Every structure is written in structure tokens, then in C-alpha cells.
Amino acid sequence: MPNNRRVFWAVQGVLIGQMGMKTVNTTFPYSDKAKLNPVRGLQSVGITTTFNLEQVFEMGQLSLYENLEEVPDVEVTLEKVIDGYPLLYHLATSNSSVASGEDSLVGRSTERCDLVMGVYSDTATKAGAVTPQSEVYCSGMYVSSISYTIPVDGNATESCTLVGNHKQWYSAAAAGSALGSADLGFGSEGASGITRRQHFNMSVSKLPTDIPGVDSDGTMESYGIPTPDIQSKPAAHIQSCTVSADLGREPISELGHKDPYHRFVSWPVEVTCELEIVTGSGDFVDAIPHATNLSNQTIYIALSGVSNAAGLVLDLGSKNKLTSVSYSGADTGGGNATTTFSYSTFNDLTIFHVRNPTN
Numbered sequence: 186m187p188n189n190r191r192v193f194w195a196v197q198g199v200l201i202g203q204m205g206m207k208t209v210n211t212t213f214p215y216s217d218k219a220k221l222n223p224v225r226g227l228q229s230v231g232i233t234t235t236f237n238l239e240q241v242f243e244m245g246q247l248s249l250y251e252n253l254e255e256v257p258d259v260e261v262t263l264e265k266v267i268d269g270y271p272l273l274y275h276l277a278t279s280n281s282s283v284a285s286g287e288d289s290l291v292g293r294s295t296e297r298c299d300l301v302m303g304v305y306s307d308t309a310t311k312a313g314a315v316t317p318q319s320e321v322y323c324s325g326m327y328v329s330s331i332s333y334t335i336p337v338d339g340n341a342t343e344s345c346t347l348v349g350n351h352k353q354w355y356s357a358a359a360a361g362s363a364l365g366s367a368d369l370g371f372g373s374e375g376a377s378g379i380t381r382r383q384h385f386n387m388s389v390s391k392l393p394t395d396i397p398g399v400d401s402d403g404t405m406e407s408y409g410i411p412t413p414d415i416q417s418k419p420a421a422h423i424q425s426c427t428v429s430a431d432l433g434r435e436p437i438s439e440l441g442h443k444d445p446y447h448r449f450v451s452w453p454v455e456v457t458c459e460l461e462i463v464t465g466s467g468d469f470v471d472a473i474p475h476a477t478n479l480s481n482q483t484i485y486i487a488l489s490g491v492s493n494a495a496g497l498v499l500d501l502g503s504k505n506k507l508t509s510v511s512y513s514g515a516d517t518g519g520g521n522a523t524t525t526f527s528y529s530t531f532n533d534l535t536i537f538h539v540r541n542p543t544n
Contacts, residue, residue: 189307189318196305198312198369199224199263201276204297204325209367218279221301223313223369224263225270226379228342230302232321233260234352256436256444259323261300261347266340267333267380267488267497272538273345274331289535290430294450299324300347303364313369316357320364324351327448331536332429333486333499341380341488341497348434350444378490380497385423386487393482395507396421396462396526397469403483422463424523426486428499430456430534453531456501457508458484460526468524470510479506484528502533 189196200209202221210220237255263273277300278293303317326349335341355362391403398421399405405421432454436445472478484501505528515522 189304191307192304193307196307196309196312197230198303198305198371199227199230200301200303200363200369201273201298203280204299206299207363209364209369221299221363222271222276222279223371224265224273224276225371226266226268228264228266229262231262232302232323232352233262234258235260256350257352259326259349259352260329261323261326262344263347264342264344266342269378269490272497272536273343274328274536275538277326277328277345277347290432290450290454290456290532291452293328294432295447297325297327297349298347300326301363303369311371313364313367313371316366317364318357320355320362322353322355322363323347323349324353325349327434328432329434330429330431332427333497335380335382335385335426335486335488337382337424339381341384348448380488384489384496385426386489386496389485389487391483391485392460393484393505393507393526393528394480395470395482395510396460397464397466403485424461424463425459426461427459428457428486428501428534430454456530456532456534458486458501458505458528460528462524462526464512464522464524468510468512468526470507470526481506482528484530496538498535498537500533500535500537501528501530502535504533505530 200221200223202210203218206220208220210217210222235258237258239253239255240249241251241253243250265273274293277298278296279298280296300323301320303312303320305312305315305317309315326347328345329348330344330346332344333341334344387405390405392399392405394401394403433451434448435451437447437449438445470478481503482505483503484505486499486501488497490496507526508529509527511525513523513525514520
């Protein structure tokens with residue numbers, strides 16, 4: 186049995202790969218679609234298991250007749266920095282036959298993956314190279330939600346939730362485990378380029394024209410003279426950008442089997458984009474009851490590549506509409522006035538991140 190006194194970030198590692206693949210990829214920095222690939226840049230992982238119980242009562246007594254156990258639900262939440270290594274979303278849908286490195290939500294919606302988390306000795310300096318104290322194997326997982334956040338302070342991050350019905354723990358190198366003493370490669374190569382606020386590519390991105398400072402073609406008005414190394418400073422001062430999609434997952438069961446044979450996406454899927462701006466005058470969005478206030482907007486978020494890493498592109502298409510705008514701040518505590526523009530579309534989200542030919 187494991188004899189760790191605690192578990193902390195340096196002694197656990199997560200791998201994601203095609204369902205049924207238990208061979209670990211140890212070649213970096215590229216991923217192999219037919220193997221379990223270590224998640225690089227991972228910041229957090231959480232696993233929640235819910236046991237679904239259905240109560241049966243009977244005429245003639247108040248006490249419970251039987252408490253039936255249905256199929257358990259397993260949910261894994263992960264967050265990583267956007268650093269040039271394969272995205273969680275692409276690793277979890279790597280068996281897709283679409284073009285390398287990108288596709289729409291529907292193109293990857295039916296793919297499943299396996300996830301393995303190894304827990305190593307609490308005296309180790311990294312995960313891998315030795316047999317783990319324990320490992321958990323989650324099989325047949327689906328992507329349930331994804332979110333991308335680019336803040337003004339801190340690193341750009343990707344969050345991903347996986348859902349499924351199977352989770353099994355193994356102690357050390359027990360039969361059925363996947364990791365054994367495989368070297369997971371953590372520490373063998375540093376980050377390939379962590380993305381931060383300066384990598385938001387204003388010259389390529391297309392933003393809603395509702396936002397003060399954005400031209401009619403979706404590009405940001407600017408001031409100052411750009412140089413080869415420094416982009417022009419934008420007239421609208423964006424503080425954060427968040428793009429999210431919640432796919433939901435509904436099970437389809439069949440006679441003869443307890444577990445569902447598929448968990449389909451609950452179309453239509455809402456895709457949201459929220460942009461927070463430091464304002465110098467107001468949000469300049471009118472709300473006239475007898476008028477048409479809104480128009481379709483194109484949202485195309487491009488993050489420049491860092492070092493040898495390819496950038497990230499989030500393409501939300503051209504049918505985004507403003508759902509709300511809020512003006513707040515500038516209170517007596519000394520804060521700045523900000524406006525938050527929230528946009529919504531449905532089913533349109535294409536994610537490009539061509540770090541290598543296999544993700």
C-alpha cells in the first residue's frame with residue numbers, strides 16, 4: 186500500500202491518450218496519437234466521483250425497500266498554462282480524423298480518451314522514472330466543457346472537464362496499471378513558451394465593433410508607432426478575455442448493459458466570450474426599446490507563438506451577439522471604471538493550435 190504522508194504538485198503527473206492505449210509516450214516535445222501523452226504545463230487536477238442511487242419503496246412499510254446503485258459518474262477537471270505543448274482539448278480528442286491541430290466542436294464531439302494520474306513518492310523531485318506509489322485510471326472519458334482565459338495579470342490558461350463512468354485505482358505496479366516505471370519526461374525539457382498578455386495579437390485578432398476603439402473591420406484602433414518587436418498600443422484597454430463552451434453530455438443506455446453506450450453532446454451548444462475593458466468614458470452601447478440594437482459580430486482571438494511554440498487561435502465565427510454589457514468601478518476606493526462585454530453564439534468554436542502534426 187502507498188506510504189506517502191501527503192501528495193503535492195511535484196509528485197503527481199497526468200497523462201491523456203486514446204481510449205484503450207496503455208503505452209506511455211516518452212518522446213518530447215511531440216505527442217503520439219497512439220499513446221498516453223503526459224500533460225505539460227498542468228496547474229491543477231481534480232477528480233469527483235458521484236454514486237447515483239435510486240430509492241425503491243413498497244406498500245406496507247415506511248422503511249426503504251432497496252437503495253439501488255446506478256452507473257457512477259466520474260468528472261475530471263484540469264487546468265494548464267497555454268505554453269506551446271498540446272492542448273488538453275486536443276489530447277482528449279486525438280483520435281479525431283480531422284485536420285491536424287484543429288477542428289470545430291462537432292468534429293471532435295464523439296471522441297473518447299483515457300486519463301491516468303500517477304502519484305509518486307513524497308520524497309521524489311518529479312513524477313516518473315520510478316514506479317508510482319499509486320495510479321488512477323479513468324477510461325472512456327468525453328470532453329464536457331472547455332474554457333480559455335487570457336488575463337492582463339498572469340498566464341493564459343486552458344481549463345477542460347472530462348466526464349465518464351469508469352475509474353479504477355491501482356497500488357504501485359499492480360496488474361492492470363499503465364505507468365510502471367516509465368519515464369514521463371517531466372523536467373527533461375522546460376516550457377516551450379508560456380503565453381501572457383503581450384502575446385494577444387492585435388493585428389490578427391478580430392473583435393466586436395460594439396467595443397469603443399474597435400474599427401468597422403474588427404481591428405483595434407491604435408496609437409503610437411509600432412516597431413518590429415512591439416505592437417501598437419490599443420485605444421481600448423482590454424483587461425481579460427475568456428472563451429467558454431459547455432458541451433453537456435447526455436447518456437444513451439440500452440437493454441442488456443448497465444453502462445451507457447454513448448454520451449452525446451446536447452446541441453445546440455452555447456459558446457460565450459467575455460471581454461473586460463478599462464474605459465475612459467463609458468460603454469457607448471445604446472438600448473432603445475423600439476429599435477434594433479444589435480448586429481452580428483465576428484470574434485477571432487489570436488495569440489502569437491512564443492519561442493518555437495505555435496500560437497493559439499479561437500475562431501467563434503461571425504454570428505456573435507452581445508448578451509449584456511456592464512459598467513462598474515470608479516468608486517471611492519480608488520478603482521478604475523471598467524466595462525464588461527459578454528457575447529454569445531452557438532456551435533461555432535474552432536480551435537487551432539498546430540504545435541505538432543499529431544494533436
